[in-house]
Amino acid sequence: MKLRFTKMQGAGNDFVVIDATREPLRLDATQIRHLGDRRFGVGCDQILVIEASDEPGVDFRYRIFNNTGDEVEHCGNGARCFVRYVSEKGLSDKRSVKVRTVNRLLELHLRDDGRVSVNMGAPVFDFPSLPFDPTGLGVRREGGGELWTLPLADGDACEVAVLSMGNPHAVQRVADADHAPVAQRGPQVESHAAFPRRVNAGFLQVIDRGHVKLRVFERDAGETLTCGTGACAAVVAGIRLGWLDEAVEVQTRGGQLRIEWAGLSQGPDAPVWMTGPAQTVFEGEISL
Numbered sequence: 001m002k003l004r005f006t007k008m009q010g011a012g013n014d015f016v017v018i019d020a021t022r023e024p025l026r027l028d029a030t031q032i033r034h035l036g037d038r039r040f041g042v043g044c045d046q047i048l049v050i051e052a053s054d055e056p057g058v059d060f061r062y063r064i065f066n067n068t069g070d071e072v073e074h075c076g077n078g079a080r081c082f083v084r085y086v087s088e089k090g091l092s093d094k095r096s097v098k099v100r101t102v103n104r105l106l107e108l109h110l111r112d113d114g115r116v117s118v119n120m121g122a123p124v125f126d127f128p129s130l131p132f133d134p135t136g137l138g139v140r141r142e143g144g145g146e147l148w149t150l151p152l153a154d155g156d157a158c159e160v161a162v163l164s165m166g167n168p169h170a171v172q173r174v175a176d177a178d179h180a181p182v183a184q185r186g187p188q189v190e191s192h193a194a195f196p197r198r199v200n201a202g203f204l205q206v207i208d209r210g211h212v213k214l215r216v217f218e219r220d221a222g223e224t225l226t227c228g229t230g231a232c233a234a235v236v237a238g239i240r241l242g243w244l245d246e247a248v249e250v251q252t253r254g255g256q257l258r259i260e261w262a263g264l265s266q267g268p269d270a271p272v273w274m275t276g277p278a279q280t281v282f283e284g285e286i287s288l
């Protein structure tokens with residue numbers, strides 16, 4: 001099968017984007033892995049599939065696959081690329097579109113300054129839906145949030161804030177993100193027994209109440225240059241724990257995102273807003 005694709009990136013998190021609006025597309029895990037393979041395929045962190053929507057008021061469906069072949073619930077950087085794609089390809093003439101993922105409705109907005117803003121929906125803190133099993137874990141409160149102690153290998157341990165942006169995140173504070181033990185601790189947190197569906201592991205350095213540095217060891221993908229949902233999760237955690245104000249500039253290895261959450265002034269169901277870049281890199285065709 002020959003498949004046309006568009007390679008895109010949002011702050012260095014890169015994607016293979018497939019347009020399945022005209023005819024349904026069913027790719028198996030082997031085909032997804034081939035698309036994502038940086039040696040034998042196109043290469044990307046995630047594969048994004050754009051589908052038509054028959055839901056009133058919803059413009060498109062949005063499916064996300066990690067490059068391991070697993071379908072996942074959300075991808076923030078991918079959402080920005082999604083609306084850039086549908087606009088550039090003429091699939092919509094709107095500056096704002098609504099898209100449905102497996103578990104949430106997102107609003108994507110093309111801005112006049114060339115960036116994209118996304119209403120990422122509200123964070124989720126209830127553990128069964130994350131899912132997170134805190135059985136046997138130590139916990140302490142800080143500000144209006146809690147930090148769970150995860151025992152790791154070799155007597156190591158770390159404290160994490162746990163929440164979902166549709167996909168699960170465990171965020172730990174570090175003094176120096178550039179020198180944080182991401183390669184060692186990332187996989188241990190990602191596959192910790194407390195997370196039955198595994199987790200995205202964030203490493204957050206607080207510079208001041210409006211500026212942070214963040215690295216994320218993503219579930220399945222390993223460390224990516226930026227993680228959009230990870231930036232949302234880290235800022236929400238920092239606001240709840242009393243470390244951050246409600247608008248934060250997030251510096252990542254791939255670029256800068258702005259995250260806003262009025263969860264303290266408006267309550268925890270307030271939506272998280274993410275603003276950042278989205279670019280097309282190249283078009284291509286691959287034989288699967």
Ligand SMILES: N[C@H](CCC[C@H](N)C(=O)O)C(=O)O
Nearest residue numbers: 075076077167218219228229
């Ligand atoms: N690895 C993530 C999916 C992609 C998230 C990230 N690329 C983003 O921009 O949000 C997961 O398994 O939940």
